Amino acid sequence: MKTLLLAGAAALLPLATLAQSAGDDPLKVGFIYVGPVGDGGWTYEHDQGRLALEEALGDGVETTFVESVPEGADAERVIQQMALTGHDLIFTTSFGFMDATANVAEQFPDVTFEHATGYKRADNVGTYSARFYEGRAVIGHIAGHMTETGKIGYIASYPIPEVIRGINAAYLAASEVNPDVEFSVVWLYTWFDPAQEADAARALIEQGVDVIMQHTDSTAPMTAAEEAGIVAFGQASDMAAAGPTAQLTAIIDDWAPYYIRRAEEVRDGTWTSEDTWEGIAEGMVELAPFSDRIPEEVRASAQALADGIAAGEVHPFTGPIARQDGTPWLAEGETADDETLAGMNFYVEGIEGDIPD
Amino acid sequence: MPVIDLNWTAFLASVLVVSTPFLLAALGELVVERAGVLNLGVEGMMITGAAAGIVVAIETGSPWAGFLCAALGGLGLGLVFALLTQGLQSNQVATGLGLTLFGLGFSALLAQGYVGVPAPTIGGPDLGPLRDVPILGPALFARDWVVYLGLLAALGVWLYLFRTRSGLILRAVGEGHDAAHALGYRVRATRVAAIAFGGAMAGLAGGYLTLVRVPSWTDGMTAGAGWIALAIVVFGGWRPGRVLLGAWLFGGAQALQLRLQAAQVPVPVELLSMSPYLITIAVLVAISVRRRAGGAAPACLGQPFRAGA
Numbered sequence: 025m026k027t028l029l030l031a032g033a034a035a036l037l038p039l040a041t042l043a044q045s046a047g048d049d050p051l052k053v054g055f056i057y058v059g060p061v062g063d064g065g066w067t068y069e070h071d072q073g074r075l076a077l078e079e080a081l082g083d084g085v086e087t088t089f090v091e092s093v094p095e096g097a098d099a100e101r102v103i104q105q106m107a108l109t110g111h112d113l114i115f116t117t118s119f120g121f122m123d124a125t126a127n128v129a130e131q132f133p134d135v136t137f138e139h140a141t142g143y144k145r146a147d148n149v150g151t152y153s154a155r156f157y158e159g160r161a162v163i164g165h166i167a168g169h170m171t172e173t174g175k176i177g178y179i180a181s182y183p184i185p186e187v188i189r190g191i192n193a194a195y196l197a198a199s200e201v202n203p204d205v206e207f208s209v210v211w212l213y214t215w216f217d218p219a220q221e222a223d224a225a226r227a228l229i230e231q232g233v234d235v236i237m238q239h240t241d242s243t244a245p246m247t248a249a250e251e252a253g254i255v256a257f258g259q260a261s262d263m264a265a266a267g268p269t270a271q272l273t274a275i276i277d278d279w280a281p282y283y284i285r286r287a288e289e290v291r292d293g294t295w296t297s298e299d300t301w302e303g304i305a306e307g308m309v310e311l312a313p314f315s316d317r318i319p320e321e322v323r324a325s326a327q328a329l330a331d332g333i334a335a336g337e338v339h340p341f342t343g344p345i346a347r348q349d350g351t352p353w354l355a356e357g358e359t360a361d362d363e364t365l366a367g368m369n370f371y372v373e374g375i376e377g378d379i380p381d
Numbered sequence: 382m383p384v385i386d387l388n389w390t391a392f393l394a395s396v397l398v399v400s401t402p403f404l405l406a407a408l409g410e411l412v413v414e415r416a417g418v419l420n421l422g423v424e425g426m427m428i429t430g431a432a433a434g435i436v437v438a439i440e441t442g443s444p445w446a447g448f449l450c451a452a453l454g455g456l457g458l459g460l461v462f463a464l465l466t467q468g469l470q471s472n473q474v475a476t477g478l479g480l481t482l483f484g485l486g487f488s489a490l491l492a493q494g495y496v497g498v499p500a501p502t503i504g505g506p507d508l509g510p511l512r513d514v515p516i517l518g519p520a521l522f523a524r525d526w527v528v529y530l531g532l533l534a535a536l537g538v539w540l541y542l543f544r545t546r547s548g549l550i551l552r553a554v555g556e557g558h559d560a561a562h563a564l565g566y567r568v569r570a571t572r573v574a575a576i577a578f579g580g581a582m583a584g585l586a587g588g589y590l591t592l593v594r595v596p597s598w599t600d601g602m603t604a605g606a607g608w609i610a611l612a613i614v615v616f617g618g619w620r621p622g623r624v625l626l627g628a629w630l631f632g633g634a635q636a637l638q639l640r641l642q643a644a645q646v647p648v649p650v651e652l653l654s655m656s657p658y659l660i661t662i663a664v665l666v667a668i669s670v671r672r673r674a675g676g677a678a679p680a681c682l683g684q685p686f687r688a689g690a
Contacts, residue, residue: 212639
């Protein structure tokens with residue numbers, strides 16, 4: 025019955041399916057983006073990964089993408105459309121596409137899906153993410169040294185584990201070098217809205233914040249920091265163009281090697297569903313060149329921290345750490361396990377304010 | 382109860398800034414709808430203006446040239462809408478939605494290579510001693526020119542619609558295009574002019590985003606502001622004064638919730654960010670319950686006009 029329905033739906037798209045009927049087809053890879061490819065941040069880097077994939081596999085691959093896909097019901101329709109038009113592998117690149125990806129994957133067992141930053145896997149659905157929190161620890165370390173007012177502003181998107189983990193990692197590293205540091209977190213409930221992101225940055229600056237971190241996708245907070253003459257960290261991509269003097273460094277996501285590897289596996293028939301979570305060591309998380317505004321010894325200690333994390337000698341979540349309410353979480357010397365990190369829904373001790381539901 | 386430690390001067394200032402693009406676009410759409418045309422392409426015209434504005438401002442180094450071209454960009458897309466809906470009698474809803482999608486893509490093409498580049502920004506008038514009034518002075522009298530232009534536009538639109546003969550004709554066209562036509566008024570020309578004005582205002586609103594509020598370009602950066610402007614027109618009951626209030630309310634809610642969060646005041650974020658929409662729905666219900674001439678939509682809103690039909 026299901027196949028019948030699908031055949032019917034496919035018949036509605038004769039052009040797309042006909043194009044696929046020839047023999048030696050190139051591998052067709054689709055990407056679903058939550059923002060525009062020109063966001064200068066998160067989506068931009070995914071699209072750079074797509075372009076690198078085209079470069080690497082040449083005629084052996086054909087890629088398509090759909091940008092600015094809203095999270096929710098509409099996403100399911102877009103992913104389904106991609107599955108119907110002969111794609112062999114589909115990357116869905118935002119947390120909010122998780123259920124939509126799982127639902128469509130169930131209907132298309134022959135299509136391979138890769139969902140970024142989620143946790144729902146199936147035989148034909150793999151998940152992948154980067155250990156952004158490793159980069160957050162490094163920028164937290166720098167921020168702790170750089171703040172003069174002792175107030176660090178954090179522009180957050182949605183209260184999901186990935187974002188909360190980033191706040192915690194940055195706070196732990198900042199308070200280690202500067203015990204009095206305070207974090208002000210503003211939740212925007214959007215990944216991408218430059219006007220609101222800029223306003224949030226200004227609201228934080230009015231409150232005396234002199235270092236801005238963001239977990240939203242556009243360069244607007246960086247522009248606002250540049251305008252106000254304070255410092256900030258780029259998110260997902262090098263944002264030096266938006267903040268030539270403001271940017272201290274940026275966390276850069278490099279998806280290209282992963283996209284190439286997984287596409288080759290699908291082509292060769294060796295792909296299996298996995299949960300990939302790579303960090304600084306594997307190169308999925310990179311740091312933009314450190315600004316000269318950072319004192320030399322801080323640059324050195326930040327680099328040492330990044331190297332230590334890459335070598336596996338330092339873990340950003342190493343005890344003793346208590347939860348915000350004071351209950352112990354990690355004992356002296358204990359490090360967080362991946363499962364707790366993946367589902368992190370609490371602030372660590374010292375961060376003020378509540379996580380919205 | 383924690384003391385709310387807010388910088389009220391900065392808050393008031395940001396209400397004016399945040400509400401300005403809503404106000405400009407909503408005033409334009411108000412005139413369009415008063416003439417009986419529903420233009421759902423506001424978002425597209427806004428972002429076209431945003432892109433045209435920043436590209437020209439960066440290339441010429443003059444933010445004023447940028448604003449001019451932002452208005453021209455919106456106006457250009459408005460004329461396309463006018464040609465399609467008034468000249469070729471296409472469906473207004475579908476055409477408006479189509480132009481929004483077109484605008485989003487076209488603007489991304491136009492501003493390719495300008496992503497994240499800081500724009501030259503404009504100053505404001507020197508209002509002298511008014512600036513020194515405590516709290517209110519720096520908030521209300523030290524803003525950029527376009528904020529005051531928006532307030533003047535609200536007054537201007539009101540004067541035009543309710544105090545001039547031409548404004549009366551425009552409203553007549555919106556309330557009963559057949560009657561207006563029978564009286565010898567040029568329905569189509571009136572509507573084309575209204576759409577052109579609405580497009581220019583939407584373009585200006587977009588230019589304000591890229592040249593003042595952010596101020597830089599990112600694809601898709603209006604992020605729904607055009608739709609909020611449409612909601613404000615309804616909220617304002619198609620009256621300039623209430624549209625101004627609506628723009629302040631929407632802008633104020635947005636500015637307030639960000640500032641309460643930044644000041645670490647525990648507030649339900651979700652509630653505050655959806656409050657303007659809840660109020661809009663409540664107002665819509667109130668309008669449809671009352672159905673009085675003052676509050677209801679123009680009678681011919683969204684209806685195509687065919688002479689002699």
